[in-house]
Amino acid sequence: MTELTHPDRQERESNAPxxxxxxxxxxxxxRGENLVLGYGDEPIVDGESLEIPAGEITAIxxxxxxxxxxxLRALARQLEPDAGTVVLDGRxxxxxxxxxxxxxxxxxxxxSVSPDSVTVEELIYHGRYPHRGFFEPVGDDDRAAVERAIxxxxxxxxxxxxxxxxxxxxxxxxxxxxxxxxxxxxxxxDEPTTFxxxxxxxxxxxxxxxxxxxxxxxxxxxxxDIGQAARHAKHVIALQExxxxxxxxxxxxxxxxxxxxxxxxxxxxxxxxxxxxxxADRPL
Amino acid sequence: xxxxVHPSTEPTPETPDERTSWIDLPLVKLVVSSLLVTIVxxxxxxxxxxxxxxxGEAWFALVEPATGQAKRxxxxxxxxxxxxxxxxxxxxxTEQIVVWDVRLPRVLVAIFVGMNLAxxxxxxxxxxxxxxxxxFILGVSSGAGLAILLTLVAFAxxxxxxxxxxxxxxxxxFLLVYAIAWKGGTSPVRLVLAGVIVGTxxxxxxxxxxxxxxxxxxxxxxxxxxxGSLVGADWGQVRLVLxxxxxAVGLSLVASRQLNVLLLGEQTxxxxxxxxxxxxxxxxxVAVLAAAASVAVAGIVSFVxxxxxxxxxxxxxxxxxxxxxxxLFVGPALMVxxxxxxxxxxxxxxxxxxxxxxxxxGPYFLYLxxxxxxxxxx
Numbered sequence: 001m002t003e004l005t006h007p008d009r010q011e012r013e014s015n016a017p018x019x020x021x022x023x024x025x026x027x028x029x030x031r032g033e034n035l036v037l038g039y040g041d042e043p044i045v046d047g048e049s050l051e052i053p054a055g056e057i058t059a060i061x062x063x064x065x066x067x068x069x070x071x072l073r074a075l076a077r078q079l080e081p082d083a084g085t086v087v088l089d090g091r092x093x094x095x096x097x098x099x100x101x102x103x104x105x106x107x108x109x110x111x112s113v114s115p116d117s118v119t120v121e122e123l124i125y126h127g128r129y130p131h132r133g134f135f136e137p138v139g140d141d142d143r144a145a146v147e148r149a150i151x152x153x154x155x156x157x158x159x160x161x162x163x164x165x166x167x168x169x170x171x172x173x174x175x176x177x178x179x180x181x182x183x184x185x186x187x188x189x190d191e192p193t194t195f196x197x198x199x200x201x202x203x204x205x206x207x208x209x210x211x212x213x214x215x216x217x218x219x220x221x222x223x224x225d226i227g228q229a230a231r232h233a234k235h236v237i238a239l240q241e242x243x244x245x246x247x248x249x250x251x252x253x254x255x256x257x258x259x260x261x262x263x264x265x266x267x268x269x270x271x272x273x274x275x276x277x278x279x280a281d282r283p284l
Numbered sequence: 285x286x287x288x289v290h291p292s293t294e295p296t297p298e299t300p301d302e303r304t305s306w307i308d309l310p311l312v313k314l315v316v317s318s319l320l321v322t323i324v325x326x327x328x329x330x331x332x333x334x335x336x337x338x339x340g341e342a343w344f345a346l347v348e349p350a351t352g353q354a355k356r357x358x359x360x361x362x363x364x365x366x367x368x369x370x371x372x373x374x375x376x377x378t379e380q381i382v383v384w385d386v387r388l389p390r391v392l393v394a395i396f397v398g399m400n401l402a403x404x405x406x407x408x409x410x411x412x413x414x415x416x417x418x419x420f421i422l423g424v425s426s427g428a429g430l431a432i433l434l435t436l437v438a439f440a441x442x443x444x445x446x447x448x449x450x451x452x453x454x455x456x457x458f459l460l461v462y463a464i465a466w467k468g469g470t471s472p473v474r475l476v477l478a479g480v481i482v483g484t485x486x487x488x489x490x491x492x493x494x495x496x497x498x499x500x501x502x503x504x505x506x507x508x509x510x511x512g513s514l515v516g517a518d519w520g521q522v523r524l525v526l527x528x529x530x531x532a533v534g535l536s537l538v539a540s541r542q543l544n545v546l547l548l549g550e551q552t553x554x555x556x557x558x559x560x561x562x563x564x565x566x567x568x569x570v571a572v573l574a575a576a577a578s579v580a581v582a583g584i585v586s587f588v589x590x591x592x593x594x595x596x597x598x599x600x601x602x603x604x605x606x607x608x609x610x611x612l613f614v615g616p617a618l619m620v621x622x623x624x625x626x627x628x629x630x631x632x633x634x635x636x637x638x639x640x641x642x643x644x645x646g647p648y649f650l651y652l653x654x655x656x657x658x659x660x661x662x
Contacts, residue, residue: 076555078551078554078555098554098557098558098559099557100557101557102555102556102557103557106555107551107555108555109549109551109552109555111551112548112549112551112552113548113549113552114547114548114549115547115601115602116602117601117602117603118547118601118602118603122544122603123548126544126545126548126556127556129541129545129556129557129558130556130557134538135538182556
């Protein structure tokens with residue numbers, strides 16, 4: 001399988017001092033500095049900093065009301081911080097033009113709406129919006145990107161179906177394909193698996209892992225399911241009431257103490273065949 | 285995209301040309317049938333009335349002067365320009381004068397008004413993501429109507445710029461409605477309620493203005509304005525509405541992709557790199573312009589901007605390229621038919637066309653309310 005890269009990224013990699021992969025890893029792609037976030041008078045997040053390592057899957061976990069989605073929206077420039085800055089690839093995000101930003105960072109919101117009669121393929125083509133000028137017709141690069149997105153998300157058989165006629169899981173895969181067609185270096189996903197049946201949860205996470213492996217896309221997931229975070233993420237940020245409680249590799253962050261302190265559950269954390277397993281036993 | 289493209293993902297050869305692939309069978313059927321309806325209704329409109337002729341005679345009276353002028357141009361007797369400017373003088377028979385000078389301009393104005401109202405409604409429905417939106421319901425028509433009445437009463441000499449004054453009035457009304465409905469975002473129901481409030485206030489002011497009118501004649505023509513009427517529409521009105529129609533139609537066709545992305549919701553649109561507020565404002569301005577142009581020549585014709593986009597969407601789906609094109613044909617068909625009814629139903633008394641569209645549109649609105657579970661969201 002050829003690597004799914006696009007020219008921007010190839011260029012950046014080859015310009016780096018020591019070759020391909022290590023150049024991206026370890027360098028923070030996305031950073032929030034002293035962020036103060038809120039929707040009114042009282043800040044929900046009061047002066048937090050966090051780093052999203054480039055080329056990895058990062059999971060943001062926390063109970064309801066811990067400001068996971070607020071933080072994600074700030075990182076995606078959808079919510080303007082009251083104070084602090086968000087830095088993407090070394091640049092303050094406010095310096096980016098709207099379309100340039102959307103070519104670098106994509107966001108899939110929790111609730112996506114579309115007219116029912118849009119076909120999956122039409123929806124995915126909308127992902128090319130930031131790559132096209134006002135009068136520019138669809139080009140070969142757009143078609144190629146859409147085909148890659150369809151292949152990667154595994155929605156070939158849904159291509160001509162209307163979005164309104166799909167199941168929740170199929171619809172989510174179609175939306176993910178749209179975000180893939182955007183071809184961004186960073187992709188933020190807000191609870192991509194919530195409300196999906198088990199099979200589609202696994203399919204979605206599979207797409208996310210393949211995207212990360214094949215094109216080194218930096219991925220940030222907000223997830224409710226600690227088990228998913230443990231299984232798929234390389235880096236976990238645990239939030240409690242708007243503050244970063246812990247961060248690091250899953251094995252270090254997702255401990256029985258943290259689950260008790262942050263989530264208020266008694267849980268068993270064990271490693272089975274090198275896989276971290278989290279079993280919640282009862283609420284505390 | 286360069287050499288990094290995966291072999292299996294190269295554009296498939298059977299991919300149809302994107303410029304035409306969006307034209308599908310339902311759209312073609314809709315366009316053709318609307319065209320037929322417009323032509324038949326238009327022919328009826330030019331044949332019948334106080335000076336009646338058969339449809340055949342009307343057709344002859346319509347075609348003969350045009351071919352006559354064309355022949356003279358081809359023979360080198362006159363330039364194409366004088367063929368147009370001297371056209372009225374070239375008319376000989378009474379039939380020709382009745383058709384060309386009195387009845388045809390009215391049909392043309394109806395066509396342009398239908399186009400404008402339909403695309404205005406279609407754009408408002410996408411911008412507010414609300415299928416109940418229309419220039420009439422959002423108060424834009426009342427705002428434009430008020431501006432026109434003010435202009436007619438106070439600055440009668442500026443009548444040439446009526447569409448512009450109407451656009452300003454419509455824009456003010458729309459911004460007011462948006463501001464009233466805004467509460468950290470808007471909802472379909474809030475927008476409709478705010479539109480009704482602003483529309484009612486503006487209509488009251490319009491009625492109050494009648495009291496200051498110099499004579500009864502002005503009041504009568506003012507009432508025709510506020511109910512929407514094509515009585516007395518002539519070539520002057522065609523010239524008034526044509527440039528703004530061309531502008532609004534062109535802009536809305538160009539903007540169809542932006543409209544499609546807006547339909548994905550504010551969050552997705554902005555995540556895709558759209559400056560949502562700016563695009564929304566620009567598109568609303570196009571819709572206000574289109575509505576204002578039609579209000580300037582026909583007064584406030586209700587419900588066309590609501591019904592037409594809805595009918596079109598139910599046939600061609602939600603893709604706005606198709607919706608806009610469909611509106612450009614269905615709008616005129618509805619307007620021309622309604623105007624035939626308005627002129628001939630109670631002949632010799634002419635009804636304002638707005639009464640006919642209201643009589644058809646009201647029940648359609650009710651039908652929508654009863655049929656749809658989630659009324660409002662597109």
